[in-house]
Amino acid sequence: MKHTVLVTGATAGFGEATARRFLAEGHQVIALGRRVERLEALKTSLPPEQQKQLLTLAVDVCDSEKVDDLAATLPIEFAGVTVLVNNAGLALGLEPAQKAFLSDWDRMIDTNIKGLVHMTRAFLPGMVERQCGHVINLGSVAASYPYPGGNVYGGTKAFVQQFSLNLRADLIGTPVRVTCVEPGMCSGTEFSNVRFKGDDDKASKVYSGVKALSADDVAEAIYWSANLPSHMNINLVELMPVQQAFSAFQIHRG
Template sequence: MSHTVFVTGATSGFGEAIARRFALAGHRVVASGRRRNRLETLAAAMPAGLVLPLVLDVRDRDAVETAVTGLPEDFSEVDVLINNAGLALGLEPAQRADLDEWEEMVDTNIKGLMGVTRALLPGMVARGRGHVINLGSVAASWPYPGGNCYGATKAFVQQFSRNLRSDLLGTGVRVTNIEPGMAETEFSLVRFKGNADQAAAVYSGTRPLTAEDIAESVIWVTGLPAHVNINNLEIMPTDQAWGPFAVHREPQGK
């Protein structure tokens, strides 16, 4: 059975890989994002008519509502929502962090995700089927220095996903929170404002996850029987794990 899939942040990384994977499997895809040229390139590379490029900034609530209500008939009944649009900015400790960067992360990772979900959810409930997939992060559960606001936004995604499950009980609509660990996409390039050397250093000497790895996990959870719901899926590369407790010790004799 083919589905209609709405993907946010489809211009790069996880979002682009997820959109490609669904389209190549014969599903209709609304590929949304801020960079028109990348969306059009994606659509042109996929089977004709399966990818609808949609220029959209999820932070713009009015634009989200207009986009959803204005979807062409063939793409209007969305079965799967992939809330992928998000970003991390900066790695400074909280006392030196840029408040504008914090607000941008909140506006995108939290408010943008809420707005798109709220716009598409009523249709899913009315049809008695659907699947909301939120792209969270291991940072929701495992803090690290400099992850302050980013980790907090992903903790919101985790808890919001759980509460959606509670609200949607009995509706036939599924909710899954996917939490990737270290993955090499444009993530670090954005975090470090285009500094390619600094971004590359994050993955030096490791074999991180790829966008295709995450796309495959999304395909898996959506392809399970309709009565099966994967609540939370935490994924790390084998080169990543948890650290010991951090303990600060004053130098002896001080």
């Protein structure tokens, strides 16, 4: 089927790669992000036929009034979203909890939790009414595996995982699907540049010597989940680079 896919955070990283992937396969895409110039650059970089399939909207997912009205204000040819990709999100800082900035914690909670929840609440009723829809949430391996400095970021992604599973419980009896995609280390996006607040040197060192996942790899998992036969629901997709694995518990011996 031809989808109308709304992707939040489509100005960079996974969101942009996901928008491009769906457009290349002939689907319609509504691309959201705050940076208008990036949305314009995405549009002008596309071949003319794909430009017609794309609607760009400068929206901050933390602007709850705008988000709550979004579904009702879409142009008719883009109304009836069939796939909502809740991708906009961020990590800020890697300080231990006792040293972290409350303003960073607030922003992660506002974006990764409240933004995602408001977007979902805005589009879910239409999906249920039309008996067609799929919510794909971007979680993280940080939801399941704690690491030093992950504190609130990991907490927000644990919320995303559990919210996704609970949505499935509520949507039983409808054909609406819910998937949580949980990537591990991924390079080539702005994730670490944002986490380290513009210290690009520190950001690039995170991926030194590792063949990390790419944004296209994650877009592939999203595209796959959305295009399986309609009776199949992928609950969780956890993916990591081969060069990433788990470490042992830390023991502090006094």
